[in-house]
């Protein structure tokens with residue numbers, strides 16, 4: 398049985414990459430083969446092999462199946478700005494159809510038992526004036542795991558994102574509270590509110606980590622249940 402999930406965040410820097418790497422690490426340690434994909438990355442370094450993005454490399458490091466970089470991260474832009482604006486500036490406009498095509502290709506040849514697709518920014522990140530990355534997730538009918546970056550303002554972001562996922566007819570396979578702000582006030586009350594208002598399983602609470610590694614994250618989370 399092949400499990401595939403889209404990793405959405407309440408915002409950029411919510412911890413999508415770190416949590417995705419933790420989930421891949423956990424599934425590896427449970428004996429599953431893994432692949433992490435980052436279809437669109439804005440914020441890449443020039444290397445002799447081409448543009449490289451830290452998120453994509455971190456996901457690759459937790460993938461048991463080896464894929465060429467270009468399959469993991471087919472759309473790579475150097476400037477760390479909104480992807481559709483980077484695409485416009487570089488005259489490489491983004492379209493949902495093209496990204497769906499690229500992802501379908503990789504997902505078809507990919508044999509991994511546990512595959513994650515990390516989004517970019519938040520759930521409704523634009524691709525062009527008419528489409529968002531959510532159109533891709535919808536077209537591929539991927540269940541979503543939502544990473545809530547725990548900080549002031551996250552309740553509104555989390556609830557809006559859950560609403561958008563439901564409106565798109567996608568399954569919310571689970572959510573993870575990720576404490577990005579060590580000093581967040583009334584953390585416990587915020588968590589309780591999320592539990593009360595999100596009708597999907599909580600897959601874990603990741604504390605603020607002085608050394609955020611996939612291994613440490615893995616010890617705080619569980620994998621989504623297959624029929625969730």
Ligand SMILES: Nc1ncnc2c1ncn2[C@@H]1O[C@H](COP(=O)(O)OP(=O)(O)O)[C@@H](O)[C@H]1O
Nearest residue numbers: 406409410411412413414415576604605606609
């Ligand atoms: N629980 C945590 N504790 C400490 N640092 C964290 C935690 N979660 C994320 N970070 C750090 O915050 C930054 C943003 O996380 P990242 O996973 O890259 O977010 P996103 O992929 O949503 O943009 C990274 O430097 C990451 O190491």
Ligand SMILES: [Mg+2]
Nearest residue numbers: 413414452515
């Ligand atoms: Mg990321």
